[in-house]
Amino acid sequence: MSQMKNSNGTIMSKKKIAVFFGGRSPEHDVSVITGLQVLQALDGTLYDAFPVYVAPDGAWYIGDILCQRANYLLNEQNLKQVTEVTLDVRATRGGALLPKKIPLFGSAKPITFDIALPAFHGLYGEDGNIQGLFELANIPYAGMRTKASAILMDKVTTKYILKAFDIPTLNFAILKRPAQGYLIPEDQLTELLGSVGFPCILKPAHLGSSIGVAKANNVDEAKALLPAIFEYDDIAIAEPFVENLVEYNISVSKVLGRVLTSAVERPKTSDELLDFKQKYMSGGDDKGGNKLSGNKTFSPASEGMLSLTREINPDMPEGMEDKIRSWAECLFKAIDGTGAPRIDFIGNSKTDEIWMNEVNPCPGSFGYFLWEALKGDPVFFTDLLTSMLVEAVSENAAHALPFDPVPVDARLLRRG
Structure with a gap:
């Protein structure tokens, strides 16, 4: 935790945020982009953030050059400017990264942080693995918890959950x-x-x-x-295969104090499935609603590029939007949801049939544009992230165990 003075000269404490991204996943590159967007969008008056990059081979790195997209993937020269680290898993409150190379004289100084903000997509990061590691180390972390992440990143298990709650899903x-x-x-x-x-x-x-x-x-x-x-x-x-395919996506969260659903998006598709690069690369680099300047306003350039691939708050058949919102909230509550997952639906535009398709525990760019487009009371990217970090601390406290987790009646070994 660092300190700064506000306009009145009062010393304020700023929490230190470690933003984790990259990873051993086919979605490594998308995760890097999301992580860099998060670093730009976090509220600098409340938080000091730094990147923790996980390379495709699983190595963890920290360093200032990791804030620039042009430095990825790391080459031989880049590697000289970063420090390889590992996580200290001792269960003290807060986190610590330990440099892997120990100085010849003395000891390596740990890099401490207050909250982890994982921005991983796909395997080994969005699926409960890294969340379980943070829980083992007693580190507050933002986003979905271990159980929900593991369930929702498994499409088969998700199907069974949907059937149990009578949420329509395709046969499989x-x-x-x-x-x-x-x-x-x-x-x-x-x-x-x-x-x-x-x-x-x-x-x-x-x-x-x-x-x-x-x-x-x-x-x-x-x-x-x-x-x-x-x-x-x-x-x-x-x-x-669904004929006359139409897709609708919606995000859901309780970070603002109650379960709330975002605006709905309809990805624009032809007769073919949405292309991976179209999905993630057409929105440009500044996806934070002009957050680089600290303005919590819509970015016309960002909105324009997003509109090329998706329609926000589209016209929908009567009653369908209510169904989508209801089913999204039902699933979120059923798995003790946290964070701001995105839930994707597919339907037949001719018959108006609709099915829940899959859930993204950590959607690309955290689905910020769905919250910024919320009718009546938009939630900006910076505020969404702030609320997720507040929730992270609250969730950590709610699940905390005593320093010695063994009840007195169950102790078989001598204590000091």
Whole structure:
């Protein structure tokens, strides 16, 4: 925690925020972009933030050059300007990073922080793994908790949860990567896909961002497409292809004191699935509503580029918006939701059928634009992040254990 003086000369304490991003995930690059946006958007009057970059090989780095997108991926010269660190997992309140290289004389000074803000997408960061590590180390962290992250990043488990709460979801089949190779025998594949039919959509069970999603018109195409999915995930999921596809996305959170849903977006798509680069690269770099200057106003440039790929607050069939909001809130409450996940729906624009498709525990850019477009009472990116950090401290306190977690009656070993 650092200190600063306000306009009245009073000393104020600023919490130190470690923003984690990158990771050993196919969505590594998107995570870097989100992490850099977060660093720009955080309220500098309340927080001192610094980047913690996790490289594709799993190494953790800190350093000022990590604040600039142009320095990624790190080359040999860049690596000389950063410090490799590891997390101190001793359960003291707050976090500490330990340099891996110890000076010849003396000891390495730990880099302490008050709250972790993970901005990971996909495997090993959005799926409960890093959240569990922070809980082990008793570090307050923003976003969804371990249980919810693990459930929602598994499309199969999410399906079962949706069915339990009568939230409509497409029928599905589970396809597991063979013990040897990537090819499922054709007769077995035909049987597995029998309940889904053709055409069908194949996708990884644990990835997002449209990575690996493909359409199969018959069993031969399915057999040919699965190896590419199995290269990145050990489980694929198959669903019926939805004709006249329309998509609606909405975010949900309780960081403002009550469960609240955001504006709705309708991604603009042709007859093809949303392309990964279109989804993340068309919005430019300044996605924080002009946060670099500290102005909590809409950025016309950002809005214009976003409108190329999505429609915010679209016209919808009567009653559909109410259903989407109700189902989103129901799921969020069912999994003890925290943070600001984005929930994606797909539908048939001709029949007006609608299904919950998947959930992003940590959506790209934290879905800031959905909150900024909320009718009547917009929530700006900076304020959303501030509320998430406040929630992080509250959640940590609510789940805290005593320093010695063993009850007196259960103690079998001598205490000092």
